[in-house]
Amino acid sequence: MADFTILGLRVVREAARRGSFSTAAERLGYTQSAVSRQISLMEQAAGRALFERHARGVQPTEAGRIILRHAEAVLGELDAARQDLQDLDARPPGRLSVGAFSTALAALVPRALAALAEQEPHTQIPLREGMSPRLLTAVARGRLDLAVVTQPQQAPDGVEVIRLLDDPLLIAAPPDHALAGRASVTTAMLRNERWITASTEPGATLLGAWSEATWRPDIAFVARDWVAKLGLVAAGLGITVVPGLAVPAIPSAIAVIRIDHPAAVRTTAVAQRAGTPGEHLRRTFTEALRDAAAELSAQLRHRLR
Structure with missing residues (x-):
């Protein structure tokens, strides 16, 4: 037939x-x-x-x-x-210039970029790493279409800030550390530890999460690069603070422990200028960031069990 x-x-x-x-x-x-x-x-x-x-x-x-x-x-x-x-x-390819702070580039932003590439395969995506204040300024001046930042107390004029997630701050410790088997630690339990930080000024680092503490941390090593920090931790030379967003990039041999303190959290947000061209791409990418944030939060809860 x-x-x-x-x-x-x-x-x-x-x-x-x-x-x-x-x-x-x-x-x-x-x-x-x-x-x-x-x-x-x-x-x-x-x-x-x-x-x-x-x-x-x-x-x-x-x-x-x-x-x-x-x-x-x-x-x-x-x-x-x-x-x-x-x-x-x-059709000419779309373009979305994206900025992000370093730990957001460990997993959150790459996963969202991969999702955007599947939906909009011809989009050009220049990527810029930087500190949140500078990224906010770049968005305000039109140099970036969108940036993933730590949520500011006050955004520049014309910049819209959309909350993504409250990212917990964690302790990264050597696998044989006395705290390694714990689900969480108080700040008092960290009093006598040796620290690996990005600066000698606690207020300028993630250690500022408990700035009202009555003790000053013993900073053993200063290292800005996360690979260096984790290498020093793995060698047993101290502990460091890591955001939850960085956990997927942390080797499983390094212990991560939740900090039992209300200020041990950092809100991550998307900053953009409303009403500018490229609304569709910004909206699509923001949704991809939300999905990636939910996925990473679930993975973090599983690792901290």
Whole structure:
């Protein structure tokens, strides 16, 4: 039994429109015998006649009108697909300039970028790493379309800040450390520890999360790079504070422990200028960030069990 074909459906549609096999052949650039052959194959597939033949032309039978209706739908979808492909080639690529602080680039932003690339594969995404205050300024001045930042107390004029998640601050410790088996620690339990920080000023680092503490940390090493910090921790030379967002990049051999303190949290947000071009890309990327944040939060809860 013959099958319906795209060519056959196209011939049936043209013959019905013209009321003549010969005129359909002329419009399609086929011979009349080729058109008659395609009509015959479609009638074999349908199991009944699709046209009534008359001296002055042809007209669809009831079965022919059914096939014609479906042919219009099928061929219309194919024409739309062809047009979409042509538009894809003609459309200039979108562009979204993104900024983020370093630990957001460990997993949160890369996962969101991967999701955006699947939905908008031709989008160009210049990426900039920096500290949150500078990223906010870059967004305010139009140098960045969007930035992932730690939520500021006050955003620059014209910048909209959208909260993503409250990121817990954690202790990273060597696997054989006395605190390594604990689910959480209080700040008092950290009093006599040796610290690895990015600065000698506690208020300028994540140690500022408990700035009201009555003791000052013993800073053994200063290292700005996260790979260096974790290397020093793994060697047993001290402990450090890490955001939850960085945990996917931390080797499983290093223990991570929750800090039992209300200030041991850092809110992560998206900063953007509302009303500027590229709203669709910004919205799509923000949703991807939300999804990635939820996924990372679930993974963190699993690791801290």
